[in-house]
Amino acid sequence: MNLHELTAHELLDLIKAKKTSSQDVYAAVKKQIQAKEPQVHAYVRVNENAPMSSPPKADFPIPIAIKDNMCIKGQETTCASAILKGFKPPYDATVVKKIKQSGGMILGNANMDEFAFGSSTENSHFGVTRNPWNLACVPGGSSGGSAAAVAAHEAIWALGSDTGGSIRQPAAFCGVVGLKPTYGRVSRYGLIAFASSLDQIGPITKDVHDAALLLKMIAGYDPMDSTSVDVPVPDYTRSLVNNVKNLKIGIPKEYFIEGIDPQVKQSLEKAIDVFKQCGAQFQQISLPHTEYAIATYYITATAEASSNLARYDGVRFGLREIPGQTRKSPLIDMFEETRDKGFGAEAKRRIMLGTYSLSAGYYDDYYLRGLKVRTLIKEDFDNAFHQCDAILTPTAPTTAFKIGEKVSNPLDMYLSDIFTISVNLAGLPAMSLPCGFSREGLPIGLQIITKPFAEEMLFRVAYTYEQNTDWHQRKAPIQ
Amino acid sequence: MKNKKIINEEVVRSVASLARINLQAAEVKQLTKNLEDILHYVAKLEQLDVSRIQPTSHVLPLENVYREDIVKPSLSQQEALSIGPYHTKGHFNVPKVIA
Numbered sequence: 001m002n003l004h005e006l007t008a009h010e011l012l013d014l015i016k017a018k019k020t021s022s023q024d025v026y027a028a029v030k031k032q033i034q035a036k037e038p039q040v041h042a043y044v045r046v047n048e049n050a051p052m053s054s055p056p057k058a059d060f061p062i063p064i065a066i067k068d069n070m071c072i073k074g075q076e077t078t079c080a081s082a083i084l085k086g087f088k089p090p091y092d093a094t095v096v097k098k099i100k101q102s103g104g105m106i107l108g109n110a111n112m113d114e115f116a117f118g119s120s121t122e123n124s125h126f127g128v129t130r131n132p133w134n135l136a137c138v139p140g141g142s143s144g145g146s147a148a149a150v151a152a153h154e155a156i157w158a159l160g161s162d163t164g165g166s167i168r169q170p171a172a173f174c175g176v177v178g179l180k181p182t183y184g185r186v187s188r189y190g191l192i193a194f195a196s197s198l199d200q201i202g203p204i205t206k207d208v209h210d211a212a213l214l215l216k217m218i219a220g221y222d223p224m225d226s227t228s229v230d231v232p233v234p235d236y237t238r239s240l241v242n243n244v245k246n247l248k249i250g251i252p253k254e255y256f257i258e259g260i261d262p263q264v265k266q267s268l269e270k271a272i273d274v275f276k277q278c279g280a281q282f283q284q285i286s287l288p289h290t291e292y293a294i295a296t297y298y299i300t301a302t303a304e305a306s307s308n309l310a311r312y313d314g315v316r317f318g319l320r321e322i323p324g325q326t327r328k329s330p331l332i333d334m335f336e337e338t339r340d341k342g343f344g345a346e347a348k349r350r351i352m353l354g355t356y357s358l359s360a361g362y363y364d365d366y367y368l369r370g371l372k373v374r375t376l377i378k379e380d381f382d383n384a385f386h387q388c389d390a391i392l393t394p395t396a397p398t399t400a401f402k403i404g405e406k407v408s409n410p411l412d413m414y415l416s417d418i419f420t421i422s423v424n425l426a427g428l429p430a431m432s433l434p435c436g437f438s439r440e441g442l443p444i445g446l447q448i449i450t451k452p453f454a455e456e457m458l459f460r461v462a463y464t465y466e467q468n469t470d471w472h473q474r475k476a477p478i479q
Numbered sequence: 480m481k482n483k484k485i486i487n488e489e490v491v492r493s494v495a496s497l498a499r500i501n502l503q504a505a506e507v508k509q510l511t512k513n514l515e516d517i518l519h520y521v522a523k524l525e526q527l528d529v530s531r532i533q534p535t536s537h538v539l540p541l542e543n544v545y546r547e548d549i550v551k552p553s554l555s556q557q558e559a560l561s562i563g564p565y566h567t568k569g570h571f572n573v574p575k576v577i578a
Contacts (some may be wrong), residue, residue: 296524349514372534
């Protein structure tokens with residue numbers, strides 16, 4: 001039995017039945033990391049001092065990968081950026097605290113695009129992560145390390161964060177399940193901020209059942225995050241029912257755009273057939289402002305990012321650089337030198353774009369206009385959910401692209417998030433799950449979107465699909 | 480477009496100064512082109528009439544979130560300072576501010 005290849009719920013059953021132990025599970029995953037990490041590079045750093053087993057009564061004694069933007073007390077956390085090198089947080093993020101309390105063993109910090117700026121994990125200061133299904137391809141991003149770790153069985157499950165698709169798109173590219181919860185469902189305390197009105201932490205897992213377990217563990221109100229919402233956390237495993245009879249599922253007509261890979265389109269059509277055979281009813285819906293989502297996102301999210309990243313000034317965190325000669329004044333020179341050396345190209349691009357759209361003379365035309373279009377995008381979903389219980393779309397317009405393919409064209413990279421970005425702007429929950437493979441053997445993802453705080457509906461629809469297909473059982477052919 | 484937005488190397492250098500980044504000459508050139516492309520793309524937002532639309536900065540219907548004004552356990556001064564690259568005598572250390 002290959003313990004590292006099992007799901008968390010399978011392992012929990014085995015541990016309960018005393019057929020294995022948390023120590024054995026940890027050892028199996030650790031061995032897999034040693035064997036596969038040289039090829040995949042899913043981790044920025046592997047935690048060598050983790051507890052190698054859990055207390056006997058722990059609820060979830062499962063090894064987990066944590067994206068490198070969640071604070072782990074005393075353990076270097078860098079957002080895959082040079083500017084945070086050496087930063088050892090003095091406290092645990094709320095999600096990390098919950099994982100530790102439930103007996104989770106933290107395997108290490110998973111790789112990501114610097115400050116979560118990207119869709120391929122190529123923007124990491126610490127090198128690229130490779131897709132376990134094809135090592136020449138990207139794992140997606142920005143939570144590419146988390147998704148690749150789960151797909152390569154270098155972690156049983158993982159946490160990612162999603163600002164514009166950063167959990168769902170890498171989950172789709174790596175053939176695993178990725179869930180972005182409703183904005184406010186999970187505490188962001190200790191999540192290093194990118195765009196505070198959009199960021200949300202969520203699970204990346206091998207199947208839907210595991211996503212339900214992990215979400216239940218991390219969800220809930222937290223007084224340390226004033227945007228977390230005080231609504232009860234249901235037992236999501238009760239929503240794991242194989243039944244979508246008479247549910248109304250909407251297909252947005254605007255999502256069948258030019259440029260969508262025909263194989264992705266075909267997989268979605270086959271998924272629709274599966275749901276129809278299970279008794280779901282389909283109808284076409286309209287999200288008329290879809291074509292404005294990416295533009296809205298890149299104005300508003302970069303504005304928030306430029307403000308959030310102002311704190312990296314060489315005084316309070318990580319890196320400090322001093323130029324050889326005085327340019328403006330010793331203090332300002334230090335700020336400017338530190339930020340030039342510490343930030344990578346994409347981080348600079350987004351800080352610059354955000355600073356521009358917030359600056360005097362441009363604010364009304366860019367940032368304020370972006371916020372208004374955000375209202376229109378949110379209203380599109382409000383209207384659509386009068387007609388349906390869930391919305392089905394592809395997660396990404398293509399399968400995983402080649403490493404290096406989109407690096408020189410930032411706008412082209414941004415467009416790969418076209419199906420996921422609106423969900424963040426509207427604050428909705430959404431899940432990506434495997435729904436097929438291309439002829440080249442690359443995974444294809446299906447996205448399900450529901451109303452705010454309707455994660456139970458999300459689990460029901462996703463679980464039904466999973467029970468009637470076997471895509472989630474395929475294993476990446478990494479040698 | 481109401482008024483033509485201009486992005487050139489001078490604007491990029493001035494935005495970089497606001498953002499406190501000392502860009503190298505090659506970066507200024509590259510970013511001018513990148514920002515031009517991106518701003519050209521986002522100009523599509525001007526197709527929409529948003530004059531009667533309220534802005535959404537946040538999706539939740541949250542208003543002021545208050546807590547009781549009571550001191551709770553928090554990081555010690557030493558813990559907070561220890562994250563910074565340089566600190567002395569209970570302060571963060573920075574280069575000379577007044578010449």
